[in-house]
Structure formats: structure tokens, C-alpha cells
Amino acid sequence: MVLQKTALLIIDMQKDVLKKMAKGEMHVVPKIQEALKKSREKGLPIIFIARVHRKDGIDVELFRSRLFQEKPFLVEGTEEAEVIDELKPLPSEYIVAKRRFSGFFQTDLLLLLMRLNVTSLVICGVQTPNCIRCTVTDAVAYDYHVTVLEDATAAQTLAIHQANLQDMQNMGVQIQTVESFF
Numbered sequence: 354m355v356l357q358k359t360a361l362l363i364i365d366m367q368k369d370v371l372k373k374m375a376k377g378e379m380h381v382v383p384k385i386q387e388a389l390k391k392s393r394e395k396g397l398p399i400i401f402i403a404r405v406h407r408k409d410g411i412d413v414e415l416f417r418s419r420l421f422q423e424k425p426f427l428v429e430g431t432e433e434a435e436v437i438d439e440l441k442p443l444p445s446e447y448i449v450a451k452r453r454f455s456g457f458f459q460t461d462l463l464l465l466l467m468r469l470n471v472t473s474l475v476i477c478g479v480q481t482p483n484c485i486r487c488t489v490t491d492a493v494a495y496d497y498h499v500t501v502l503e504d505a506t507a508a509q510t511l512a513i514h515q516a517n518l519q520d521m522q523n524m525g526v527q528i529q530t531v532e533s534f535f
Contacts, residue, residue: 358473359397359472359474360398360399360466360474361399362400362477363385363389363402364477365404365479366385367404367437368437369433370479380504381507388502388505395535398469400465400466401449402451402484403436403448403449404451404452404484406425406428410422454484454486454487454488455484457491463495471497473497474499474500476488476500476501477501478505481507481517482514485506486521498527499521500527501527501529502530502534504530504531
């Protein structure tokens with residue numbers, strides 16, 4: 354893999370999202386910090402993918418709209434929608450706002466990657482069966498070489514996490530640890 358054409362994508366590491374994660378799966382934060390540090394040292398483009406919604410929830414998926422009306426989440430411009438303090442983006446790093454699971458769906462991520470001449474993606478964050486998997490599936494469809502950092506991604510349960518990693522590996526995605534990749 355050619356590192357100068359590789360970008361690190363950090364998906365949904367936001368305050369509201371992490372409130373919902375099982376405490377046992379919070380081990381990903383130090384691993385993502387490690388991947389972020391190593392990516393910065395290598396000068397890789399770093400892109401944070403952050404899910405946000407309008408204040409009135411008009412852009413929330415139908416299956417979550419009632420939940421949003423009861424208790425709004427990831428409202429753009431609020432502290433809860435910000436990337437966690439442990440992973441604060443630098444001014445030179447990119448933040449792509451999304452409204453659905455995939456970081457590619459109706460965002461400018463593809464344009465950004467093309468302008469950066471990126472051909473390979475290293476992906477970490479949460480959650481493996483939803484936003485990670487949908488972003489990975491779209492990345493593969495756009496012919497990116499994709500690596501998922503298994504110890505820097507998580508789901509509500511380890512079984513769900515591992516099953517999704519296996520499925521993504523079957524799609525041609527490389528599954529590696531932070532240590533083995535960097």
C-alpha cells in the first residue's frame with residue numbers, strides 16, 4: 354500500500370455516539386488516538402466523518418425519527434455532535450458532515466478524496482455494522498483499497514463486530530490492527 358496516497362477516516366467519534374456505546378467497547382479510543390498520531394507523523398490526510406442532523410430532525414431516517422423527536426441527538430452545532438476531546442481535529446484536518454450511515458452518501462467525501470489523490474483508505478471508529486460497514490461498502494464500490502483497523506473499530510457487542518469484519522474481509526477489505534498497519 355502506498356502511504357502517500359492513503360487517508361485515515363475516523364468515523365462518528367462524537368460525544369453523543371459514544372454515550373450509547375457499551376463501556377467494554379470503549380477500548381477503541383486509545384487505539385484511534387494511536388492511529389491518528391501515526392497518521393499525523395506520516396503526513397497522511399485525516400478526515401473525520403461526523404453524523405449531524407438539523408435541529409428539527411427533518412433529515413433523520415424515518416426509522417429513527419420518533420426517537421429523535423423524543424430526544425434529539427447529533428444536532429449540528431451542539432457540543433454533543435462534536436468529535437470527542439481525545440481526538441480533536443487539527444485545523445488542517447477535514448471534517449465531512451453526513452446525515453446517513455455512509456460517509457459517501459450525499460457528502461463531498463468522494464470529491465475530497467479525488468482532490469487529495471487518495472487511492473487507499475484506512476478506516477476506524479464506530480459502529481462496525483452500521484457507519485463503518487456502509488462507508489466501507491461504498492469505498493469498495495468506488496474502487497478504493499480499504500483497510501479496517503479491527504482494534505480501532507467497535508460495535509455494541511464483540512460478536513457483531515467480528516461478524517461484520519469477516520463479511521467485509523470477504524468483500525476484499527484488509528483487516529488489520531493499528532500496530533500491524535503502521
